Amino acid sequence: MAETSGVIGQGxxxxxxxxxxxxxxxxxxxEGKVALRDQLSIEPEGKVFADVEVDDLLIQGEMxxxxxxxxxxxIASSAKxxxxxxAPRVVIQDGARFKGSIEMDVKLPEGI
Amino acid sequence: xxxxxxxxxxxxxxxxxxxSSIVIDGEISGDEDLVIQGTVKxxxxxxxxxxxxxxxxxxxxxxxxxxxxxGQVTGNIAATEKVxLKSDCKxxxxxxAPRILIADGATFxxxxxxxxxxxxxx
Numbered sequence: 001m002a003e004t005s006g007v008i009g010q011g012x013x014x015x016x017x018x019x020x021x022x023x024x025x026x027x028x029x030x031e032g033k034v035a036l037r038d039q040l041s042i043e044p045e046g047k048v049f050a051d052v053e054v055d056d057l058l059i060q061g062e063m064x065x066x067x068x069x070x071x072x073x074x075i076a077s078s079a080k081x082x083x084x085x086x087a088p089r090v091v092i093q094d095g096a097r098f099k100g101s102i103e104m105d106v107k108l109p110e111g112i
Numbered sequence: 113x114x115x116x117x118x119x120x121x122x123x124x125x126x127x128x129x130x131x132s133s134i135v136i137d138g139e140i141s142g143d144e145d146l147v148i149q150g151t152v153k154x155x156x157x158x159x160x161x162x163x164x165x166x167x168x169x170x171x172x173x174x175x176x177x178x179x180x181x182x183g184q185v186t187g188n189i190a191a192t193e194k195v196x197l198k199s200d201c202k203x204x205x206x207x208x209a210p211r212i213l214i215a216d217g218a219t220f221x222x223x224x225x226x227x228x229x230x231x232x233x234x
Binding site: 003008010014016017018019020021027 | 132
């Protein structure tokens with residue numbers, strides 16, 4: 001597990017490109033584009049309006065944008081998400097609100 | 113060193129931290145303290161304090177209340193209260209603030225405007 005390398009606090013707005021490595025926690029607002037190795041965690045009070053490329057994404061807050069995760073996307077019960085998701089593992093918990101498509105890159109069994 | 117910086121950041125009650133492995137190209141605004149250990153290009157406007165740590169690199173115009181620079185800043189700084197250039201910092205740009213401190217060892221190139229009214233006569 002990589003270290004927390006950034007926190008966007010509740011009173012802070014970031015507009016533009018956010019990139020790098022390490023875990024980033026969002027309690028404020030991010031608009032634009034996020035390209036991150038490791039994990040992005042959107043806390044219940046966090047809002048992300050951006051296309052996101054990351055290994056691991058945990059959404060507890062609000063998010064709008066397309067998601068491409070190398071490992072896993074978890075949409076927690078408190079989350080509200082609009083956008084398309086592409087990831088090998090996608091978890092949507094009971095209570096979560098989601099609108100969009102999900103592509104898990106599934107190989108269809110032979111003979112279909 | 114990193115641990116010290118983190119402890120220092122925590123003691124200041126900073127809510128937003130841009131770590132050394134993070135790059136932001138765009139705009140950061142907010143009404144709470146901001147600690148930058150990574151790279152920020154674009155624009156920063158805050159109502160509170162900005163701390164540019166030793167590993168921090170900023171290529172942006174800065175508008176804030178207080179700024180403390182230990183890293184590198186290229187851009188103009190406008191502060192409503194205080195600008196402090198610590199030793200080992202590198203700053204290129206114009207600074208406008210009522211209070212400006214430059215420590216021994218700091219590298220700076222640019223204009224300083226403390227909003228001093230030129231006294232008339234002798």
